[in-house]
Amino acid sequence: QFVTWLGVPPHKDWLDVGSGTGALCEVILAGVSPRLVAGVDPSDGFVSFARHKVIDERATFEVGDAQELPIADGSFDATVAGLVINFVPDQTKAVGEMKRVTRPRGIVGAYVWDYAGEMQMMRHFWDAAVALNPNAASLDEGRRFPVCHPEPLADLFRKAGIGDVKTRLIDVPTIFRNFDDYWTPFLGGQAPAPGYCMSLSEGQRIALRERIRAHLPTKGDGTIHLIARAWAVRGVAH
Numbered sequence: 001q002f003v004t005w006l007g008v009p010p011h012k013d014w015l016d017v018g019s020g021t022g023a024l025c026e027v028i029l030a031g032v033s034p035r036l037v038a039g040v041d042p043s044d045g046f047v048s049f050a051r052h053k054v055i056d057e058r059a060t061f062e063v064g065d066a067q068e069l070p071i072a073d074g075s076f077d078a079t080v081a082g083l084v085i086n087f088v089p090d091q092t093k094a095v096g097e098m099k100r101v102t103r104p105r106g107i108v109g110a111y112v113w114d115y116a117g118e119m120q121m122m123r124h125f126w127d128a129a130v131a132l133n134p135n136a137a138s139l140d141e142g143r144r145f146p147v148c149h150p151e152p153l154a155d156l157f158r159k160a161g162i163g164d165v166k167t168r169l170i171d172v173p174t175i176f177r178n179f180d181d182y183w184t185p186f187l188g189g190q191a192p193a194p195g196y197c198m199s200l201s202e203g204q205r206i207a208l209r210e211r212i213r214a215h216l217p218t219k220g221d222g223t224i225h226l227i228a229r230a231w232a233v234r235g236v237a238h
Contacts, residue, residue: 017098029056040069076103086147113229114231115148132204148231163238
């Protein structure tokens with residue numbers, strides 16, 4: 001939905017800032033017939049993974065920082081960032097860099113999770129965690145990332161000198177087979193919520209698990225139907 005909404009014509013050059021596993025690059029390659037797609041990510045591990053996963057001669061991946069892209073001015077027709085901007089320390093600088101490397105009249109776009117609202121998997125987790133331990137509020141992405149709303153996103157783009165700024169929501173169904181399907185990702189220890197979960201004692205973790213279980217909308221067959229909402233923003237480089 002995001003890539004289509006950007007409206008970039010075929011045979012253009014794309015840059016994915018914070019390309020991670022290469023998932024967004026794959027969608028661009030499969031969906032809009034780009035001339036080339038370049039991915040930049042600060043993680044050597046992600047860059048290596050993407051190089052092996054995205055097998056397409058039009059795709060390249062290199063290590064780089066969103067706040068200081070290793071790219072010449074005006075190199076791309078479309079510059080995008082998926083689920084990245086909120087994690088960048090200097091978001092204004094990063095969006096400015098995205099605009100800098102985009103050709104005049106090119107498209108700059110991004111999307112972030114609606115952590116404070118309808119990214120429901122995370123909201124159920126943090127609402128339960130804070131109810132049991134108010135100190136957990138400082139880790140809640142909904143409070144830590146105020147940019148994850150349409151108005152701050154649009155303001156961030158406008159302040160970078162990007163014109164014709166528009167925002168939209170994108171809702172993705174997230175259906176879990178059962179409670180264990182929902183709960184297991186929180187036991188991985190990576191990212192704020194799993195890290196918090198695994199920092200708890202066994203008893204505290206059980207209390208958190210059962211509070212979440214009690215509040216999830218579980219159907220008669222045990223499935224849990226949630227949505228994951230993202231806010232997207234796009235504009236035109238001048």
